[in-house]
Amino acid sequence: MFQELVHAKAFQDYLETTSFPKTPQHLYDPIRYILSLAGKRIRPLLVLMGAELFDESTVEHALPASAAIEFFHNFSLIHDDIMDVAPLRRGKPTVHQKWDANVAILSGDALLIKAYQELAKCPIDKIPALLQLFNTTSLEVCEGQQYDMDFEGRAHVGEAEYIDMIRLKTSVLLGCALQMGAIIAGAEEPSQTLLYDFGVNLGVAFQLQDDILDVYGNPESFGKQIGGDILSNKKTILFVKLQELISPDDQSELTYLLRQTIDTEPEKIEKMMNLYAKYDIQTLAIYQKEKFTTIAYEKLENIPVEDYKKQALFSLADALMHRVR
Amino acid sequence: MFQELVHAKAFQDYLETTSFPKTPQHLYDPIRYILSLAGKRIRPLLVLMGAELFDESTVEHALPASAAIEFFHNFSLIHDDIMDVAPLRRGKPTVHQKWDANVAILSGDALLIKAYQELAKCPIDKIPALLQLFNTTSLEVCEGQQYDMDFEGRAHVGEAEYIDMIRLKTSVLLGCALQMGAIIAGAEEPSQTLLYDFGVNLGVAFQLQDDILDVYGNPESFGKQIGGDILSNKKTILFVKLQELISPDDQSELTYLLRQTIDTEPEKIEKMMNLYAKYDIQTLAIYQKEKFTTIAYEKLENIPVEDYKKQALFSLADALMHRVR
Numbered sequence: 001m002f003q004e005l006v007h008a009k010a011f012q013d014y015l016e017t018t019s020f021p022k023t024p025q026h027l028y029d030p031i032r033y034i035l036s037l038a039g040k041r042i043r044p045l046l047v048l049m050g051a052e053l054f055d056e057s058t059v060e061h062a063l064p065a066s067a068a069i070e071f072f073h074n075f076s077l078i079h080d081d082i083m084d085v086a087p088l089r090r091g092k093p094t095v096h097q098k099w100d101a102n103v104a105i106l107s108g109d110a111l112l113i114k115a116y117q118e119l120a121k122c123p124i125d126k127i128p129a130l131l132q133l134f135n136t137t138s139l140e141v142c143e144g145q146q147y148d149m150d151f152e153g154r155a156h157v158g159e160a161e162y163i164d165m166i167r168l169k170t171s172v173l174l175g176c177a178l179q180m181g182a183i184i185a186g187a188e189e190p191s192q193t194l195l196y197d198f199g200v201n202l203g204v205a206f207q208l209q210d211d212i213l214d215v216y217g218n219p220e221s222f223g224k225q226i227g228g229d230i231l232s233n234k235k236t237i238l239f240v241k242l243q244e245l246i247s248p249d250d251q252s253e254l255t256y257l258l259r260q261t262i263d264t265e266p267e268k269i270e271k272m273m274n275l276y277a278k279y280d281i282q283t284l285a286i287y288q289k290e291k292f293t294t295i296a297y298e299k300l301e302n303i304p305v306e307d308y309k310k311q312a313l314f315s316l317a318d319a320l321m322h323r324v325r
Numbered sequence: 326m327f328q329e330l331v332h333a334k335a336f337q338d339y340l341e342t343t344s345f346p347k348t349p350q351h352l353y354d355p356i357r358y359i360l361s362l363a364g365k366r367i368r369p370l371l372v373l374m375g376a377e378l379f380d381e382s383t384v385e386h387a388l389p390a391s392a393a394i395e396f397f398h399n400f401s402l403i404h405d406d407i408m409d410v411a412p413l414r415r416g417k418p419t420v421h422q423k424w425d426a427n428v429a430i431l432s433g434d435a436l437l438i439k440a441y442q443e444l445a446k447c448p449i450d451k452i453p454a455l456l457q458l459f460n461t462t463s464l465e466v467c468e469g470q471q472y473d474m475d476f477e478g479r480a481h482v483g484e485a486e487y488i489d490m491i492r493l494k495t496s497v498l499l500g501c502a503l504q505m506g507a508i509i510a511g512a513e514e515p516s517q518t519l520l521y522d523f524g525v526n527l528g529v530a531f532q533l534q535d536d537i538l539d540v541y542g543n544p545e546s547f548g549k550q551i552g553g554d555i556l557s558n559k560k561t562i563l564f565v566k567l568q569e570l571i572s573p574d575d576q577s578e579l580t581y582l583l584r585q586t587i588d589t590e591p592e593k594i595e596k597m598m599n600l601y602a603k604y605d606i607q608t609l610a611i612y613q614k615e616k617f618t619t620i621a622y623e624k625l626e627n628i629p630v631e632d633y634k635k636q637a638l639f640s641l642a643d644a645l646m647h648r649v650r
Contacts, residue, residue: 083430138441
């Protein structure tokens with residue numbers, strides 16, 4: 001993991017060189033704020049690792065692209081948080097909470113444009129290809145967010161639809177990050193596609209794992225309240241699987257539980273878990289997660305590059321998927 | 326004006342080829358809707374005229390850039406209307422009114438990305454320059470909108486600040502549109518800059534004229550209620566000039582008027598106009614408008630291209646500025 005620390009440092013140093021104007025304050029302060037609440041910064045790391053996989057000497061040239069991806073991700077957080085009326089992000093007040101919705105809309109817009117400004121700093125011969133990939137991906141992320149909001153208002157969501165939604169909302173950006181690195185390193189198109197597919201499939205697997213851990217995770221290591229998704233009636237892989245398989249007899253119990261809160265039904269979580277257990281939902285969900293993980297690893301294996309160069313990406317994937325090898 | 330109709334038709338035909346996906350409906354229906362409320366479409370026309378000025382044969386290649394500009398403009402309308410809580414746009418319900426604020430935020434985001442998708446369709450060797458200009462301009466438009474909102478909450482705004490705000494919020498996009506056409510036509514950089522400056526100065530002059538007509542326009546031809554800006558205490562060139570020049574004795578009258586509505590003071594418009602008359606504000610504002618118009622025309626004159634090729638742009642400027650020559 002030493003090389004990842006080197007990348008993280010390089011990215012942080014690069015970010016510090018891209019300063020934002022002082023005024024108008026209400027436009028740029030929220031951008032400085034959201035970027036200061038640094039998350040895991042997986043996405044910019046993926047850009048640099050994507051470049052490193054094919055040509056170590058190009059990692060430096062991939063820094064603007066890694067900033068573009070991080071800026072886009074933070075833009076989407078600012079706007080999603082308005083739409084989801086979320087009070088907290090990374091444990092701190094969200095932008096619309098700290099300022100107001102108008103400030104969050106406009107500073108989000110500005111951050112999206114700043115992402116394109118970073119794109120414009122990439123190696124000039126690579127800009128057209130990077131722009132096309134970035135545009136397609138950005139639009140897909142918007143589509144994913146729209147489907148996610150649509151699903152909230154719907155009684156029934158199919159498993160395929162659900163997986164397509166998480167693919168769009170969260171996974172394509174991981175594939176895009178890796179492929180942008182590959183483009184900058186001058187990789188052949190088939191290799192670019194394999195690396196993109198590795199990222200997308202790993203992203204779907206990671207999101208499915210997140211759904212599973214919400215119910216079956218270790219409360220100490222998961223870091224969130226167990227059963228939170230059940231309490232909020234969130235559509236998850238567990239929920240859509242249950243809806244698909246539930247018998248007419250048990251449907252009334254499910255309908256009852258969906259109308260309850262923790263106050264009207266203190267055992268809402270336990271009772272929902274009983275339904276999951278009856279239909280062996282955990283096993284089925286883990287099976288799906290494994291399926292996407294396996295595809296992801298196969299894609300990476302198939303890239304025509306020496307194995308030792310892939311170790312960093314395999315290790316990162318292992319860490320994300322809590323795998324031991 | 327015949328050539329302008331040809332451009333308008335070419336643009337409309339091009340727009341009809343760029344179809345939007347059917348789903349998610351809540352993402353793409355609002356985009357189809359705002360684009361169907363076609364405004365004057367001055368901006369895409371400017372892109373095509375900018376290309377035509379330098380090389381007629383490149384007009385066709387400038388169509389994606391003209392769509393990028395029109396998409397960006399409509400994105401900014403969708404988001405500005407949320408921030409301004411505007412119920413109507415071009416006489417029809419705004420997007421956030423017809424759907425809701427979340428739909429307006431996300432479909433606006435998608436339309437901004439679609440603008441960049443059009444940019445990616447431009448002649449490949451021109452993309453880096455176009456992207457850079459478009460990014461700078463887009464960010465300036467956001468800054469202008471933020472200053473505009475900031476000014477609403479402030480008691481005093483200086484004239485220079487006010488003009489800088491309208492330059493950013495509305496005028497740089499006109500300059501950008503023209504320059505994008507010039508870039509696609511392969512114009513030299515000094516010529517590009519002259520054309521950009523023509524657009525920006527004309528845009529400022531046009532906005533100043535709009536401020537003046539709000540109070541001194543012919544009610545029949547202006548198409549809006551006379552004195553609307555006075556009733557809403559809007560910062561305009563007239564208002565900032567008056568603030569600059571008003572004597573301590575008259576300040577109390579101004580302060581009084583700013584606290585009144587049409588109900589508490591039926592003569593608010595007339596009384597404000599008396600103050601404007603006392604300080605000869607109309608003349609001073611017209612002087613400013615003429616100054617920017619003159620600069621605009623000079624910039625266009627100085628472009629090293631045969632005069633007859635500039636006639637279309639001079640005629641458009643005359644029409645916008647109600648000039649007779």
